[in-house]
Amino acid sequence: MESNESNALVDAFGEKVRTDLTGFLQRKEALDQHIPECPDVEARWGEIARAYLPDGVREFASYPVSSLGWMMFIGMAMACCWDRDWEKYSADTDFYVRLRDRRGYDNLDETIVEDFLGYAGESAEKITELVAECASRVYSLLSHEAVEPGTKEALGCYIAALRQLYLAGMAMELNALGYHMTPYRPE
Numbered sequence: 001m002e003s004n005e006s007n008a009l010v011d012a013f014g015e016k017v018r019t020d021l022t023g024f025l026q027r028k029e030a031l032d033q034h035i036p037e038c039p040d041v042e043a044r045w046g047e048i049a050r051a052y053l054p055d056g057v058r059e060f061a062s063y064p065v066s067s068l069g070w071m072m073f074i075g076m077a078m079a080c081c082w083d084r085d086w087e088k089y090s091a092d093t094d095f096y097v098r099l100r101d102r103r104g105y106d107n108l109d110e111t112i113v114e115d116f117l118g119y120a121g122e123s124a125e126k127i128t129e130l131v132a133e134c135a136s137r138v139y140s141l142l143s144h145e146a147v148e149p150g151t152k153e154a155l156g157c158y159i160a161a162l163r164q165l166y167l168a169g170m171a172m173e174l175n176a177l178g179y180h181m182t183p184y185r186p187e
């Protein structure tokens with residue numbers, strides 16, 4: 001497949017994932033109609049992805065839903081950092097590694113949900129289930145995409161999926177923190 005064709009396929013897949021996640025999360029009332037944005041957190045995507053990819057790719061074959069879902073949790077954690085003390089957290093270039101190393105990659109969900117975001121009990125279960133549903137949806141989209149496993153296009157679609165999960169996690173956590181984008185109405 002030529003490079004332009006490959007890029008177009010990956011871009012279209014990323015848009016398909018974004019549209020699916022946004023609609024799903026809005027139906028679940030985890031996102032408002034207007035999705036919160038945070039350029040500071042969005043700008044950290046490349047750094048987070050480079051740190052995460054070796055772990056995510058390695059785990060994808062055996063645990064695809066976890067490999068995808070963990071990135072949504074990371075997006076949530078980054079949004080929380082932005083809300084808490086962005087000056088402090090924006091300087092942390094090893095953020096993913098520190099999160100992973102607290103309890104290990106296999107427990108990244110619990111590390112973020114319980115230790116970092118502070119969810120407990122039923123609220124922790126609900127957020128974990130919601131992320132698992134999102135990751136399962138994205139895995140289904142990946143599985144039905146007409147790309148050959150192990151190709152440049154397959155990796156591109158996986159990375160596009162991770163990016164959209166990261167952004168969805170960010171938006172969902174910002175929404176949960178009270179950042180609701182409402183129209184300005186002068187009095």
